[in-house]
Amino acid sequence: MTSRTLFLAACLFALGGCGGGSGGGGGASGGNAKPVKIVSSLPRTGSANAQTTTMVNGIRMAIDEAGGKVGELTIVYEDWDDASAKKGDWDPEVEAANADRAVKDANIMAYIGTYNSGAAKISMPVLNRAGLVMISPANTYMGLTKPGLGEPNEPDVYRPSGKINYFRVVPADDIQGRVAAEWIHSMGGKSAYVLDDRGLYGKGIADVFAATCEELGIGVLGREGIDPKAQEYRSLMTKVKQLDPDWVYFGGTTQSNAGQIAKDLIAVGLRSKFMVPDGCFEQAFIQAAGAENLNERAHVTFGGVPPEQLTGKGAEFVQRYREKYGKDPEAYAVYGYVAGQVALDAIARVGKKDREAIRAAVAQTHQADGALGTWQFDENGDTTMKIMSGNIVRDGEFKFVTILGQAAVGS
Amino acid sequence: METILQQLLIGLTNGMVFALIALGYTMVYGILELINFAHGDLFMLASFLALTLVGLLGLQSAGPATLVPALLLIVVVCAVFAAALNWTVDRLVYKPLRNAPKLAPLVSAIGVSFIFQNLGLFWGAIPLDVFGGGGAAAAPKAFPNLISNANLLGEESTLRITPKDIVVIASSLVVMAALYVFVRHSRLGKAMRATAQNPTAARLMGIDVDRVIGATFVIGGALAGFAAVIYGLYINTVNYQIGYQNGLFAFTAAVLGGIGNIPGAVLGGLVIGLVRAFSDQFIGAQWQPAVLFGMLILILVFRPSGLLGAHSREKV
Numbered sequence: 072m073t074s075r076t077l078f079l080a081a082c083l084f085a086l087g088g089c090g091g092g093s094g095g096g097g098g099a100s101g102g103n104a105k106p107v108k109i110v111s112s113l114p115r116t117g118s119a120n121a122q123t124t125t126m127v128n129g130i131r132m133a134i135d136e137a138g139g140k141v142g143e144l145t146i147v148y149e150d151w152d153d154a155s156a157k158k159g160d161w162d163p164e165v166e167a168a169n170a171d172r173a174v175k176d177a178n179i180m181a182y183i184g185t186y187n188s189g190a191a192k193i194s195m196p197v198l199n200r201a202g203l204v205m206i207s208p209a210n211t212y213m214g215l216t217k218p219g220l221g222e223p224n225e226p227d228v229y230r231p232s233g234k235i236n237y238f239r240v241v242p243a244d245d246i247q248g249r250v251a252a253e254w255i256h257s258m259g260g261k262s263a264y265v266l267d268d269r270g271l272y273g274k275g276i277a278d279v280f281a282a283t284c285e286e287l288g289i290g291v292l293g294r295e296g297i298d299p300k301a302q303e304y305r306s307l308m309t310k311v312k313q314l315d316p317d318w319v320y321f322g323g324t325t326q327s328n329a330g331q332i333a334k335d336l337i338a339v340g341l342r343s344k345f346m347v348p349d350g351c352f353e354q355a356f357i358q359a360a361g362a363e364n365l366n367e368r369a370h371v372t373f374g375g376v377p378p379e380q381l382t383g384k385g386a387e388f389v390q391r392y393r394e395k396y397g398k399d400p401e402a403y404a405v406y407g408y409v410a411g412q413v414a415l416d417a418i419a420r421v422g423k424k425d426r427e428a429i430r431a432a433v434a435q436t437h438q439a440d441g442a443l444g445t446w447q448f449d450e451n452g453d454t455t456m457k458i459m460s461g462n463i464v465r466d467g468e469f470k471f472v473t474i475l476g477q478a479a480v481g482s
Numbered sequence: 483m484e485t486i487l488q489q490l491l492i493g494l495t496n497g498m499v500f501a502l503i504a505l506g507y508t509m510v511y512g513i514l515e516l517i518n519f520a521h522g523d524l525f526m527l528a529s530f531l532a533l534t535l536v537g538l539l540g541l542q543s544a545g546p547a548t549l550v551p552a553l554l555l556i557v558v559v560c561a562v563f564a565a566a567l568n569w570t571v572d573r574l575v576y577k578p579l580r581n582a583p584k585l586a587p588l589v590s591a592i593g594v595s596f597i598f599q600n601l602g603l604f605w606g607a608i609p610l611d612v613f614g615g616g617g618a619a620a621a622p623k624a625f626p627n628l629i630s631n632a633n634l635l636g637e638e639s640t641l642r643i644t645p646k647d648i649v650v651i652a653s654s655l656v657v658m659a660a661l662y663v664f665v666r667h668s669r670l671g672k673a674m675r676a677t678a679q680n681p682t683a684a685r686l687m688g689i690d691v692d693r694v695i696g697a698t699f700v701i702g703g704a705l706a707g708f709a710a711v712i713y714g715l716y717i718n719t720v721n722y723q724i725g726y727q728n729g730l731f732a733f734t735a736a737v738l739g740g741i742g743n744i745p746g747a748v749l750g751g752l753v754i755g756l757v758r759a760f761s762d763q764f765i766g767a768q769w770q771p772a773v774l775f776g777m778l779i780l781i782l783v784f785r786p787s788g789l790l791g792a793h794s795r796e797k798v
Binding site: 116117118119120121156159160266269295296297298300301302303304305306307309310313325328330331334337338339340354355358359360361363364 | 485488489492493496600603614617618620621622623624626627631633637642644717718719721722723724727728731758759760762763766767768770771
């Protein structure tokens with residue numbers, strides 16, 4: 072028994088070490104008014120945590136660089152969790168509670184989140200009714216903003232007030248699914264088997280991917296949704312093997328079992344290459360699949376440029392991040408940072424606690440030569456930046472291969 | 483034809499793992515009429531122990547000379563660990579409720595299941611290399627590929643039989659055969675069967691029922707520990723939720739075969755493995771759970787006591 076007690080103590084210690092404190096931000100306030108609050112709602116429990124930790128770090132950096140205040144207003148940041156241990160992933164109940172809590176706190180002027188597109192669907196209408204601005208550093212599902220690309224009632228169903236309060240600083244899946252197919256085409260791929268996790272994000276991106284494949288003359292040999300909680304996929308992979316596609320594409324995330332699919336692809340002796348979207352662009356994916364199973368085989372598209380490929384202000388951000396946290400940022404850290412900047416910038420321009428004015432100010436955002444280059448929000452609340460990158464797994468790390476998506480800019 | 487053979491092999495191999503876990507459910511049910519919902523999570527904890535040992539012994543890069551004895555050691559340690567833990571849970575949680583209404587231990591078992599899952603979350607946070615440094619406790623963890631995945635029929639052959647498949651099937655068969663012989667012929671095994679038939683009569687005949695119950699938990703736990711190592715070697719992923727998923731299939735296997743019936747649990751496990759494989763091949767992956775549980779309902783409609791279940795296990 073003593074060894075188990077020790078063991079538990081060790082675990083608790085380890086958890087405490089990585090959980091970090093959530094009360095880092097707010098210094099003593101100078102003015103007489105209550106400080107302005109910015110909150111984020113990201114999955115902090117479960118395997119997305121490594122990624123979201125660096126996003127939260129990015130948001131903190133943006134606030135610290137502004138000196139914790141804009142003009143006369145002191146800024147306090149709170150890092151909220153929208154995941155539960157029960158799910159090990161984002162939880163609809165928690166996200167709904169977060170949105171409610173944000174609406175009721177009159178000091179909250181910006182809501183940064185979510186990480187998962189499914190979670191955004193829940194909080195968007197709630198925040199929209201309250202006119203609270205929401206800035207996502209990671210959602211890529213098309214239907215959240217783009218009319219005609221999601222369900223028939225999207226995106227209006229998220230905008231009961233008729234105004235746009237939701238903005239995102241990452242390019243959406245219509246672009247990512249497209250560039251994935253274009254990348255395969257440019258590498259000479261002739262056929263693909265398309266799988267998805269039946270989730271909002273995974274299925275959406277796989278649909279665009281499959282449609283673009285057909286447009287480009289890449290044969291889609293099969294299209295299937297998997298059970299993301301299954302133990303293994305050997306039978307499915309055996310079926311795929313009989314068709315011998317050049318590529319297997321999986322629209323899904325690390326949390327929806329991309330690692331196991333990569334493993335079983337090898338286990339049944341498939342020779343196909345493997346491509347996944349940015350939901351797998353995190354170390355947890357390599358950890359889950361085992362580096363040797365992905366080596367030179369797994370290709371990952373990412374709705375932006377990986378940290379080490381950022382230039383100008385972006386490279387400076389990565390440099391400062393390393394100095395501050397002693398670690399390399401994960402892919403989405405810079406989007407957290409930019410989302411933080413967008414919120415601060417809008418609050419600065421308004422200069423007072425006025426949700427409606429801040430919402431309108433965010434819509435007018437125009438970042439020139441920022442960490443992600445020069446861009447603004449379009450009429451749907453999407454970023455005008457459309458550059459993406461293609462990466463490959465080599466020796467247990469993601470290696471940048473190519474810039475993608477210039478061709479998609481005009482379309 | 484090769485496709486059918488291949489899916490048969492995959493189904494059988496997966497079915498073996500379900501069967502090993504199902505045995506733990508069915509044995510405990512046979513004696514106590516308790517569905518031990520914590521059993522799947524016990525299996526999960528043992529798989530974490532197996533991965534921890536693999537990491538501590540540095541087996542990722544070991545040669546066959548160290549690998550074989552080390553794996554045997556891991557099997558023994560995991561089996562002993564799971565057996566001891568299962569026995570302890572019985573003594574601490576289920577035993578005080580022995581004479582309580584049937585629902586009380588059942589609900590306690592669900593509670594133990596949650597405790598185990600959370601222990602698994604803590605365990606996954608240990609800063610070990612095999613756990614990816616422990617940064618993400620809930621993330622799936624890769625179990626290293628220790629047994630060769632090369633095709634024994636040559637890489638050009640479309641049918642694929644690997645040393646891994648053979649290890650899983652052969653070792654599971656040995657363990658199941660040993661269990662069968664033990665229950666059929668040993669003194670304790672006979673006492674178990676007697677207790678299962680009628681605990682009161684068994685006690686009157688001088689059988690120490692309490693000891694028999696303890697032994698059942700020990701054996702069921704040891705099987706789960708063994709299954710955990712096999713699962714890690716074959717599936718190559720562990721996470722804190724595998725207990726729930728595999729437990730669900732194993733429990734289904736036990737019901738399908740006739741709960742309380744030992745050969746029935748093995749048969750049920752194999753049937754489930756095969757149905758999963760063939761439904762993926764011929765129907766489509768998204769229909770797998772529907773096909774599986776639809777079949778379960780059909781079988782239970784026509785054979786309510788399961789494939790091999792006794793027709794009248796009514797106890798008065």
